[in-house]
Amino acid sequence: MTAQISKQILKLKREKGVIILAHNYQRPEVQDVADIVGDSFELALKAKHLEQDTVVFCGVHFMAESCKILAPEKTVLLPAIDAGCPLADTITAEGLRLLKAENPGIPVVTYINSSAAVKAESDYCCTSANAVKVVNVVDSETVIFAPDANLGHFVQQHTKKRLLLWDGHCITHQRVSVEEILQIKAVHEDALVIAHPECQPDVVGIADVVCSTSRMIPESRKAPGNIVIIVTEEGMLHPLKKAVPDKQFILASPKLVCRNMKKVTLELVLEAIETGKHAVDVDPVTATKAIIPLERMLAIGAGISVN
Numbered sequence: 662m663t664a665q666i667s668k669q670i671l672k673l674k675r676e677k678g679v680i681i682l683a684h685n686y687q688r689p690e691v692q693d694v695a696d697i698v699g700d701s702f703e704l705a706l707k708a709k710h711l712e713q714d715t716v717v718f719c720g721v722h723f724m725a726e727s728c729k730i731l732a733p734e735k736t737v738l739l740p741a742i743d744a745g746c747p748l749a750d751t752i753t754a755e756g757l758r759l760l761k762a763e764n765p766g767i768p769v770v771t772y773i774n775s776s777a778a779v780k781a782e783s784d785y786c787c788t789s790a791n792a793v794k795v796v797n798v799v800d801s802e803t804v805i806f807a808p809d810a811n812l813g814h815f816v817q818q819h820t821k822k823r824l825l826l827w828d829g830h831c832i833t834h835q836r837v838s839v840e841e842i843l844q845i846k847a848v849h850e851d852a853l854v855i856a857h858p859e860c861q862p863d864v865v866g867i868a869d870v871v872c873s874t875s876r877m878i879p880e881s882r883k884a885p886g887n888i889v890i891i892v893t894e895e896g897m898l899h900p901l902k903k904a905v906p907d908k909q910f911i912l913a914s915p916k917l918v919c920r921n922m923k924k925v926t927l928e929l930v931l932e933a934i935e936t937g938k939h940a941v942d943v944d945p946v947t948a949t950k951a952i953i954p955l956e957r958m959l960a961i962g963a964g965i966s967v968n
């Protein structure tokens with residue numbers, strides 16, 4: 662059944678000139694029909710350089726929304742329209758406006774895991790792949806960083822600037838504990854621990870490498886031993902196993918599953934291509950403001966001066 666639907670998707674996307682983008686956390690079979698699989702930064706970058714008129718975005722809402730902001734002339738379809746991000750939901754534009762009013766003149770760096778309305782209130786966007794770099798580029802000694810406090814804490818360890826943190830968290834990364842990792846390490850002493858910076862500070866503190874999802878691939882390749890403990894959402898195991906088949910990957914905890922990322926199924930991808938369901942739209946006034954921090958992030962990622 663899965664193979665049959667995959668075949669239909671591959672045929673139809675070619676006929677209709679559709680491109681499929683998928684985040685590393687997507688179901689394996691969804692990743693396998695995608696044209697591009699990547700982390701949030703890679704997917705945002707790709708959004709700027711699309712030849713096709715229609716994008717099927719296999720990820721959560723803020724990702725498809727960012728794609729639409731960066732490529733407003735394209736049709737961006739989100740196969741599971743209810744795939745949200747509880748981390749993005751921890752902050753509203755109104756909440757950020759209040760924080761800015763309490764801290765006048767302090768620039769705001771916002772994680773891409775946020776709504777278009779929150780981005781519209783921000784000076785810069787960042788992803789886990791470039792958060793330190795972006796904060797260091799900002800021309801201010803104090804920076805508001807929202808909404809992920811764990812990522813903010815990680816950035817704080819790598820910058821001289823003072824960060825004012827929003828208290829948001831990713832409920833999936835929040836679930837993994839140091840004890841779970843130490844239990845695995847007790848059996849596999851030499852295993853390399855690679856964690857996502859959305860994990861709690863004590864988890865990040867015992868990791869050998871802290872990086873974005875896609876960066877985990879080259880970091881695993883470089884692992885001195887054969888075993889790598891992965892501390893991020895379980896979908897990441899699929900691209901890792903494909904790209905680095907000679908290593909063994911152990912997920913740090915069975916709790917590392919994002920329900921929202923798993924809402925996109927092959928059936929829904931096929932339905933999106935066949936019917937054009939569900940197009941993501943961003944109100945043009947919000948989009949005009951939200952594209953500024955996103956474009957700044959892309960320029961910083963590409964090494965272009967933005968000040």
Ligand code: 13P
Nearest residue numbers: 700701702788789873874
């Ligand atoms: P990456 O940008 O590292 O892929 O992370 C995305 C994300 O949403 C993590 O929860």
